[in-house]
Amino acid sequence: MHxxxxxxxxxxxxxxxxxxxxxxxxxxxxxxxxxxxxxxxADELSVTPGAVSQQVRSLERALGITLFRRLxxxxxxxxxxxxxxxxxxxxxxxxxxxxxxxxxxxxEILWAAKFAARMPWVACVVRLSSYECGMDQPTYSPVxxxxxxxGTLFFSxxxxxxxxxxxxxxxxxxxxxxYLQKYGAGIVAKKMAAAPAGCPLLDR
Numbered sequence: 001m002h003x004x005x006x007x008x009x010x011x012x013x014x015x016x017x018x019x020x021x022x023x024x025x026x027x028x029x030x031x032x033x034x035x036x037x038x039x040x041x042a043d044e045l046s047v048t049p050g051a052v053s054q055q056v057r058s059l060e061r062a063l064g065i066t067l068f069r070r071l072x073x074x075x076x077x078x079x080x081x082x083x084x085x086x087x088x089x090x091x092x093x094x095x096x097x098x099x100x101x102x103x104x105x106x107x108e109i110l111w112a113a114k115f116a117a118r119m120p121w122v123a124c125v126v127r128l129s130s131y132e133c134g135m136d137q138p139t140y141s142p143v144x145x146x147x148x149x150x151g152t153l154f155f156s157x158x159x160x161x162x163x164x165x166x167x168x169x170x171x172x173x174x175x176x177x178x179y180l181q182k183y184g185a186g187i188v189a190k191k192m193a194a195a196p197a198g199c200p201l202l203d204r
Contacts, residue, residue: 021059021062021063022055022058022059022062023111023112023115024055024058025055025056025058025059025060025062026059026088026115027045027055027111028041028045028047028051028052028055028056028059029055029056029059029067029081029084029085029088030085030088030089031044031045031052032052032056032068032075033067033068033077033081033085036074036075036076036077037074037075038052038053038056038075056068063084065078065080065081065084066078066080066081067080067081067084068081087196088115106139109139109143110139110142110143110146112125113125113142113143113146113147114146116147116152117146117147117149117150117152118150119191120188120191120192120195121188122152122191123152123153123180123183123184123187123188124152124153124154124155124176124179124180124184124187125147125152125153125154125155126154126155126156126157126176127140127143127154127155127156127157128157140156144156150191151187151190151191152187152191153176153179153180153183153184153187155172155175155176157169157172
């Protein structure tokens with residue numbers, strides 16, 4: 001997902017067995033559920049209907065549920081799909097933080113930030129950019145605010161020492177690991193407690 005990388009507690013604690021659902025599948029499901037059409041969802045996401053269908057099936061396999069009834073000329077949400085949609089829909093609506101974006105890259109960066117903020121199992125986000133420039137520069141503050149407002153840790157790889165890049169990366173990785181070990185479990189517990197009752201994102 002471009003330069004936004006959600007880091008879960010499981011990357012540092014192997015005893016945790018959960019896995020994040022595929023983000024492309026979530027995007028495709030949300031668009032298809034809104035339009036009740038793979039074709040219209042594909043037009044919105046600038047991909048093919050076959051790609052949307054494949055991504056939704058990948059999400060269904062990851063979740064172990066069926067999200068749509070696929071009829072000859074239409075889609076219908078299953079009961080599981082109806083229950084799952086509200087839990088992710090707000091994460092893909094960026095109008096509250098970015099009302100006039102015309103860049104799909106910018107949209108995806110903000111989607112990733114909002115998803116990470118709402119996902120109970122995401123304890124930390126790392127932005128993998130070494131400089132702030134170009135069309136995405138204005139997203140730095142909103143991304144950090146979105147992530148940190150939820151209590152999720154936020155780090156940005158910037159201004160690496162060009163003479164010792166490996167050492168600079170090592171220090172940052174060790175710092176992230178330290179903070180995750182110290183605060184990760186508490187962040188996950190807090191986000192789980194804040195999630196609405198019956199939220200499917202709480203399933204492990």
